[in-house]
Amino acid sequence: MTNGGQTFRTFAERTLWAQGDGSTLNVFDTKVGRLGGLICWEHTMNRARQALVGLGEQIHASSWPGLSTLAGFSDTFDDQVEATTRHHALTSQSFVVIAQNPVNQQVLDVLEAALGPQEFLTTGGGWSAIIHPMTPYLAGPHTGPEEKILYATIDLEDITGVKMFVDSNGHYARGDILRLSVDDRAAVSVSRTSGNGVVPMVSGDPDFSSEPRPVTTHASACATHAPAGVTHAPAGVTHAPAGVTHASAGVTHASACATHASAVGVRGG
Structure with missing residues (x-):
């Protein structure tokens, strides 16, 4: 059993x-x-x-x-x-x-x-x-x-x-104030991630299947949201003093080198 x-x-x-x-x-x-x-x-x-x-x-x-x-x-x-x-x-x-x-x-x-x-x-x-x-x-x-x-x-x-007097899985459990969390998964001794971005499954994994699972990443290293140097207005048209930036240079969203806006991006060209 x-x-x-x-x-x-x-x-x-x-x-x-x-x-x-x-x-x-x-x-x-x-x-x-x-x-x-x-x-x-x-x-x-x-x-x-x-x-x-x-x-x-x-x-x-x-x-x-x-x-x-x-x-x-x-x-x-x-x-x-x-x-x-x-x-x-x-x-x-x-x-x-x-x-x-x-x-x-x-x-x-x-x-x-x-x-x-x-x-x-x-x-x-x-x-x-x-x-x-x-x-x-x-x-x-x-x-x-x-x-x-x-x-x-x-x-x-x-x-x-x-x-009727004591019900430890009912009225005596007081689920509104007491909780118990149980992890009933079988433990595995080895978990691997291969170099090609695929996680090979092991038979002890509760989600085991014959098909490997792809690895999903939030953002690639050094991928930017906008190319460096792209401005919001044609070159030479200034809406603000030169040097005022729309976002701080080098501010990252998640991955290393991923920026919200290009460094040197300004409100006016």
Whole structure:
């Protein structure tokens, strides 16, 4: 459904992965409803969440790592997951499905075989749940290193009832005073302008076509609006003292050397 490009990478993730672009911040029509999603601490990015709200998200897929298994996070991370996902359920008026990956002994064995003893990591994680838009749990929360599937029955009509109180894409959005602008174009790494004045297109460009686009310029360098030396009256007929000019010599319109009127142009010849 999407390429999974996370809009922002956290801490050591940035040593391996780059940031995603706005093309992955989307909501999709499915048989069960309009589905969107975020990864990990993207849930703290309020404008990213509101972007999904603005697209009419009904079911939110919330993906998290088992960071509670890491030293320093064991007492706080699951609380963060719960707080941010229940908050999104209410503020987006959507059903939130949370899946946090567990760390079991098999994971530790693989890491230790490749990197040596893991003194800062232990087994655990797996905090997962399904949350109603009014925030009660429909399934879970489950936690632990074993794999488990959570099931719940949802009714999208419940969203209408919640929106009678809070509608973050309607009366609670206050579009008259608050705005959000989202650039959902796919980012391209290279953009070129060729020497013959034609811009070659790349497949990542949202306006891609097989035909190249011509480059349009406002004025050519050194092109003048009137030839130098042309006067408004025949030579010798003076309407003003000699030397009074109609426009200052050298005044440019846009491009270098392009003049509004010729230098030496006078009201009378």
